[in-house]
Amino acid sequence: MRTLALDIGTTNIKCVLFGPGAAPVAQATREHSTEYPKPSWAEQRAEAWWDGAVETMREVLSKSGADASSIGAVAVSGQAPTLLALDAAGRPLAPAIIWMDRRSAGQCERLAREIGAERIYGITGNWPDSFYLLSKLRWFRENRPELADRTAVFLQSNGYINFMLTGERSADAGHASLSQVCDLASGAWSGELLKAAGFDVTVMPRIAESGEVAGKVTARAAALTGLKAGTPVLAGAVDAIGGALEAGILGEGASAEMSGTSSTLLMASERARPSPKLTYIKGAAPRHHISAGPMSSTGASLRWLRDLAYGGAGSGAYELINAEAAAGGAGPSGIIFLPYMAGERAPIWDSDARGAFIGLTLDKTRADLARAVMEGAAFALRDNVEAAEAAGFAVGRLRVVGGHSGSEAWLRIKASVLDREIEAMGDSLGAPGGLAYLLAVHTGEFGSVAEAAARCLKPGRIVEPAREWVGRYDELFGRYKAAYAHLKEDFAVLAAIGRRPGR
Secondary structure: OEEEEEEEOOOEEEEEEEEHHHEEEEEEEEEOOOEOOOOOOOEEOHHHHHHHHHHHHHHHHHHHOOOHHHEEEEEEEEOOOOEEEEOOOOOEOOOEEOOOOOOOHHHHHHHHHHHHHHHHHHHHOOOOOOOOHHHHHHHHHHHOHHHHHHOOEEEOHHHHHHHHHHOOOEEEHHHHHOOOOEOOOOOOEOHHHHHHHOOOHHHOOEEEOOOOEEEEOOHHHHHHHOOOOOOEEEOOEEHHHHHHHHOOOOOOOOEEEEEOOOEEEEEEEOOOOOOOOOEEEEOOOOOOEEEEEEEOOHHHHHHHHHHHHOOOOOOOHHHHHHHHHHHHHOOOOOOEEEOOEOEEOOOOOEOOOOOEEEOOOOOOOHHHHHHHHHHHHHHHHHHHHHHHHHOOOOOOOEEEEEOOOOOHHHHHHHHHHHOOOEEEOOOOOOHHHHHHHHHHHHOOOOOOHHHHHHHHOOOOEEEOOOHHHHHHHHHHHHHHHHHHHHHHHHHHHHHHHHOOOOO
């Protein structure tokens, strides 16, 4: 039996058709855009998600020649958290406010004062930040009151695709846990926090476990996508949870980095282990919990440089970037890059943080800038590893999965900055690879996600640190930390200037 997995990423829609043994049969991607109407704002159109989902589903069915009746189930993962308001007819009322958006920093500060930061953390397991939905909901109520009054339900990115496929309104438990309006203890929406944001629980969808059936493909969706009406659609998962499953990050102490538009340090545990500097996400299996160190714009920073200096998408730009960054066995660039192009999440949680190159000289090339961006992302990863270890997590060899796990130059930089081996999962599909395990459990091929991972996961390639780089990177990491400390006040002032009317 075959299954189909979709991921609604920040940059791409990815669809993969799987056969027995969670083996990929065909895949397709579509890039979509993010709009930045104002500083610190980041929006996407849900209609573009659906268009990309339809196109990629039809493409993989065409490529594979698969009969739709052979597909036993569908599952969708997505970037998170996103705030998408639908009216009573299921139409988007406004562009989705995605996780990268920091416009609600002021609302977050007020909520922390009114409710108490410790109280919010105690209910949700996550420290107040504009990354989460709580402050975004408050912003929506205060700044779009007419739309707030017309909102019938708020959905996440994968929840919207599930809705378009099935007509059912749902949120998987992982997305709910990442909303900051869900009670960690009960697993239900928090009426107290929703009321503080200006809403009640009636605007929130049903919460379902990741492997639970959220609905079945409707006749209308079947006609659009090529799927068979009645095909089960699972509730799905946060993209980070899909990445953790693909990497086999299930047992106590296992850890990985999911690399993509943003990157996330992932650490598994058998019980919830909230930490103020990290993010808690409910996992997709029994006794599966993830503590994460999410970074905002690691891959996005490289994409920005790609578009600025390497010709943009569709030009083989990433291959060229990787080749130039590795040319001649290039060592540390000597440039400090702060990868805070959309503020930063863990571990500094600073909505006002900004990107910066420090140490530029006239002899520097675009290859030096590309390498500096890779180094800055590696420093951000080390910053999170150190924060996790300080919180009591044991972070050993990291498995790297996701969109940038095939970059040899970047992998060697990461290993050298961390001064530890990393395991590159070279055939990584990202979140769809983890969804394949959930789907295989649903269809009865495996008894559990752990069994699926044990049977299907292939060992990755070990990347060693470059010993001659380690000392230099250790010194540069100290300067990276110091640079942010020195510029923090300036970033806040620049952010305030950017928010003034007339900008």
